[in-house]
Amino acid sequence: AKEQGRNTYCIFTEEMNRCLLERSELEHNLRQAIAREEFFLAFQPQVDQKTGRVVGAEALLRWHHKDKGLIPPGQFIPLAEESGLILPIGYWVLRHACAQNKAWQLAGYPPLRVAVNLSARQFQQPDFYDQVGRILKETELEPRYLELELTESLLMADAKAAAQTLSALRDLGVGIAIDDFGTGYSSLSYLKAFPIDRIKIAQEFVLDIVRDPGDAAIVETIIAMAHGLGLDIVAEGVETADQLEFLRTRQCQVMQGYYFSRPVPAEIFIEFLAENVAG
Ligand code: C2E
Numbered sequence: 001a002k003e004q005g006r007n008t009y010c011i012f013t014e015e016m017n018r019c020l021l022e023r024s025e026l027e028h029n030l031r032q033a034i035a036r037e038e039f040f041l042a043f044q045p046q047v048d049q050k051t052g053r054v055v056g057a058e059a060l061l062r063w064h065h066k067d068k069g070l071i072p073p074g075q076f077i078p079l080a081e082e083s084g085l086i087l088p089i090g091y092w093v094l095r096h097a098c099a100q101n102k103a104w105q106l107a108g109y110p111p112l113r114v115a116v117n118l119s120a121r122q123f124q125q126p127d128f129y130d131q132v133g134r135i136l137k138e139t140e141l142e143p144r145y146l147e148l149e150l151t152e153s154l155l156m157a158d159a160k161a162a163a164q165t166l167s168a169l170r171d172l173g174v175g176i177a178i179d180d181f182g183t184g185y186s187s188l189s190y191l192k193a194f195p196i197d198r199i200k201i202a203q204e205f206v207l208d209i210v211r212d213p214g215d216a217a218i219v220e221t222i223i224a225m226a227h228g229l230g231l232d233i234v235a236e237g238v239e240t241a242d243q244l245e246f247l248r249t250r251q252c253q254v255m256q257g258y259y260f261s262r263p264v265p266a267e268i269f270i271e272f273l274a275e276n277v278a279g
């Protein structure tokens with residue numbers, strides 16, 4: 001039997017029963033996961049092609065389930081969103097990402113920006129801005145070393161409220177990135193309306209960039225537009241030297257993907273930081 005994801009369908013009634021049971025069991029486990037310290041963060045480097053240095057990291061949540069082992073976020077984040085558990089989990093992620101980043105700085109590594117993924121439900125909390133401020137104070141991390149990754153659909157759900165929250169965060173000094181850019185069916189006008197620092201080219205466009213002229217054209221256009229608007233850019237899901245070369249010759253400077261590294265635990269990520277020091 002499969003774990004429950006949003007796109008899993010249970011067709012037969014006996015299947016349905018089992019599905020519901022597994023689902024509620026998983027939710028029950030998820031509820032205890034923070035207290036049992038079953039979560040950890042994996043960090044994936046973002047590499048500047050001009051300097052070869054790691055300039056940022058994306059923090060990705062990992063759940064080590066007591067019997068099932070590692071459960072991928074695609075399987076439990078939707079459940080966390082539906083049940084509301086994404087709120088405590090989301091704050092856990094934010095606090096740990098900030099604390100880890102500060103710890104690296106205190107250990108003497110050159111500072112870098114850590115990006116955290118946000119769910120709509122978390123971002124839409126009326127006290128979201130206050131919570132971010134509180135976590136930054138508690139962890140003593142300078143706001144410019146935190147970046148928040150949001151999706152287009154999250155921003156569009158309530159554009160007016162989103163614009164206000166983003167402006168407040170920007171005033172605080174926190175960075176804002178649009179995740180999976182180009183996949184959200186939204187108009188481009190929001191790029192001017194919202195205080196955004198960076199867009200992340202969606203993995204699905206990078207995948208076939210070398211073979212598919214359509215994807216190549218989309219990526220070239222996104223890069224040109226980002227430059228025109230003065231936005232920074234990160235390409236996601238870079239796996240091959242060909243993709244890297246394509247992006248580099250189109251003036252996309254910062255990249256993230258398996259070509260450089262998979263997301264790794266903090267203990268391993270410090271090897272990248274050590275290389276930064278070495279030059
Ligand atoms: P995302 O934000 O688009 O994260 C990128 C995903 O692509 C990650 O999967 C990463 O491991 C994977 N990836 C990175 N480089 C490559 C590559 O070169 N090739 C391929 N094929 N994949 C690559 P992951 O860690 O399984 O996360 C899946 C999604 O779960 C994330 O997609 C994000 O939407 C969500 N997620 C992860 N952590 C959090 C979190 O703390 N909070 C929230 N709300 N969502 C999270």
Ligand code: CA
Pocket residue numbers: 058117149179
């Ligand atoms: Ca992301």
Ligand code: CA
Pocket residue numbers: 179180200202203236
């Ligand atoms: Ca992404």
